[in-house]
Amino acid sequence: MPRGAFIAVEGLDRSGKTTQVTNLETRFQAAGIDVKLLKFPDRTTAIGKMIDAYLRSQSELDDHAIHLLFSANRWELATTIERLLNEGTIVVCDRYAFSGVAFSAAKGLDLDWCRSPDVSLPAPDVTLFLDISPEKARERGGYGEERYEKEELQRKVRTIFSKISGEFSAEKWVTVDAGRSQEDVAADVWSFVEGFAAGVHSPLQRLWT
Numbered sequence: 001m002p003r004g005a006f007i008a009v010e011g012l013d014r015s016g017k018t019t020q021v022t023n024l025e026t027r028f029q030a031a032g033i034d035v036k037l038l039k040f041p042d043r044t045t046a047i048g049k050m051i052d053a054y055l056r057s058q059s060e061l062d063d064h065a066i067h068l069l070f071s072a073n074r075w076e077l078a079t080t081i082e083r084l085l086n087e088g089t090i091v092v093c094d095r096y097a098f099s100g101v102a103f104s105a106a107k108g109l110d111l112d113w114c115r116s117p118d119v120s121l122p123a124p125d126v127t128l129f130l131d132i133s134p135e136k137a138r139e140r141g142g143y144g145e146e147r148y149e150k151e152e153l154q155r156k157v158r159t160i161f162s163k164i165s166g167e168f169s170a171e172k173w174v175t176v177d178a179g180r181s182q183e184d185v186a187a188d189v190w191s192f193v194e195g196f197a198a199g200v201h202s203p204l205q206r207l208w209t
């Protein structure tokens, strides 16, 4: 029996990522396929609550410390992800380790240091990156209230995502122009992932190999 596919959806703020991820879940369900939607940070765990307080500026933490918490938050769910995949369930993640690296490196941390706590986490079979220019994001009403929702930081994050994308083959990392209508973006997203509905025969890989 093939295992389930591991699909990560990354994106900039105001890219419509959450809408697209929910839409993807609905489409897999409608096709009768087991799918589990996960979101990072998962703010419901003890570690997630610390992350949530930090993002809402209710606490202060050293940049390295918060980076490690984001990674620990993924490790909390790593065995669950593997189990689901082995059971044949498709796992769709709203943000994953690439956000971890992109945001912390945009704040000035060393890129290789940022990768290290995530080494050997389950690696997505494909990552969809929903890209939007800061100008388009502004047209959509600009950014929210949380700590990282600032145009200057978002610009840096975008540059680092672009650098990370260069390390992957075109099948593993797909950049989607998210500045278009929801329907157009959804059609593109589906066209890139529908092939995964039948499952994956190759073994699960590990970050950052």
Ligand code: FDM
Residues within 6 Å of the ligand: 040, 041, 055, 070, 071, 095, 096, 097, 099, 100, 101, 103, 104, 148, 149
């Ligand atoms: N974020 C998210 C990080 O800085 N590191 C991480 O590892 C992850 C998963 O948290 F600004 C940032 C990205 C974003 C913020 O994400 C909260 P959501 O998707 O807005 O909840």
